[in-house]
Amino acid sequence: KYPSLKGIYYSNPDCYEEELSNRLNNFSTRFSKLKIHPFNVKAKRRIKEKTYEIFYVPTAEIDLLKEQIFYNSKEISKQMTNLPSVANDQLFFNTLIFELQSTNDIEGIRSSKKEIGEAVDNVINKSLKEDKRFEGLVKQYLKLNNGRFNSINKVEEFREIWNELVGDEEKDEMPDGDLFRRAPEEIIDGDKTIHEGDENEKEIINDLQSLLEEMNGHYLPSIEKCFIAHYFYEYIHPFYDGNGRTGRFIACSYLARKLDILTAVSLSSTIAENKDYYYKPFMEMSNVYNHGDATFFITRMM
Template sequence: MPYPTLEKLFYADTTSNRFTNHESLLQSRLSNESTFRTGIQLEYGELFLAVPRELSRETEHALRRERRVSALWRALPPVALGAYIRSLILDEVVYSNEMEGVHSTRREIEIALDHVQAAAQGAQENGRLEHTPFVELARLYLTLTKAPSMPCSLEDIRAIYDSVVADAIDPKDLPGDALFRSGQVVVENERGKVIHRGVSPESEIERMMTQWLALSRDEEIPELYSALMCHFLFGYIHPFYDGNGRTGRYLLALHLSSPLSQPTALSLSRVIAENKAAYYKAFDTTERKLNHAEGTHFVLELLNLIGLAQENLIADLEGKRSALDTLNERLNALEGKLSQRECSTLYYATQMQLYNSFQETKLDDLSRYLEVSKPTARKTLAALCDEHGLMERVSQRPPIYKLTQKGVDELGLAGV
């Protein structure tokens, strides 16, 4: 029998002692030596995590899948790895925004990423960078690829929030000079029923966000569990008027980037968006009065979503890796027709075809990869376009190329 909620057991008890039995069961779960207690008081009790058999099993399954994801990730060539991590960032941002009704396209986020990286290399004027939509959000997500640390102060959390919602929030919904909101907020469902009231007043928000910081650094709780419990707690506190969902999901990716791999941490928003009903139900289950703030079912559901993200990654990476493994054979067959530099260009373009969201080969990037001048790289691309029909130019400024259908077929990429 699956691990039942306290609420379910209460309604299943038809005796006259069900209130007493319910309290005894709650105390039994709280006092169990395997239970992780947070000391954080919510409306209906102390937030805690029991560790039933189901949780141990799901954790083991997640760690097994994670080993497979990590092995596939480490096996990627550097070019493919860089292209794939950018693709994951694009999806993570777009899906997280979409859940909150914020429209952003992959192309917009791609442009923002390009501008942030160009600025870091000193090749971008600050004025242009400042007027690029979602540039602060792009900069924030790029930090996830560089072993970032969790926020250490309430000011750090506010700074993260400002970056997440930049260019995508009504100024009237910003807290202003205060760190968090000062007024009350309620969350309603599509029928207008109130399903959650955020913590208030502001002093209570600050107190509970300080507890959030302590929970995020609690070394007595396994990091995977504390990350998921923190995600619930952030949503429960609801510290801002708007943008809580996007900020909470970024903080979740940030927290999970330590116990899990980068690709897994950057794949959750898409899975959450595809399973919104289960995701929101997990919050509701923990908040229900008769469940007394038990976070076990929330953690179980989030582990299930992590598992879906891992399975999708494994299937995608294995399929693309198989195509990449056979590429050398295809290039060997073309050696008599193509120069070594042309073969190297096709190898690069194939990685872009498989791992880049737009399947594009940019002249600037290719010249760096080949370690040749741009005119030399352009000449190589021209030969592949005009003489062999394997590539085509799809943009003049900036110069961008893609494999043609002939190129896709001859390199064995059809259907991948």
């Protein structure tokens, strides 16, 4: 068992500082270079006076989960090569439709399999009929199946992805800054504020630049890096709306380079079936007593 630092603080506070020091100074601990401010749920604000660098401890559980992920992916690829190309395409399209419906469902956006299926047909057949809802979403995911991945090298490209992915659906929530939102944004669950995104566009751009360096760097293993980046993007919350869909797409695009395409485009559908299991580690990550320890978050995502 790898207990959370928050759990240790409440169950055995006398050992908290020693355990924190052990983790931060452990020879195997990996640091991300990404820095966050913890969030105080009661005060409904970030604790700006505290800054933590996101880190994780590569536990035996993470190693075993990662090995299983790569094994499963290899098996799926092997099975797919034994299918006729028509069956392969149908399998991908069915998985994609379920994925796109799931990414919408998570955000409370109503969409049917039929509606998304028609958008897929429109894009594939380059139909000149009137545009269908979600065609932008479909186009971006279809690129992954053709081996065309979004390589993000500039901060401006996060906005380009938003435009292409959800811009047509979010005309009422267009960013009011040069690239991103200008005003503060809170994430509310029921009547409770559970997160506060970056305060202004300048802060968003600075954090996205740090995220780019982490995503394109070579100092963290690929799967762990993907999940830390996914957390940090949602932590920044660069837009008024569409952050979840763009964040999951970016993670999906990255996973498609490392794993088989079906695993990559099953991210949102898996999350939709396990929402509480997915959202809890986001809350844990921003807890002041967890000090930026992403070990629990990475384990859950794996």
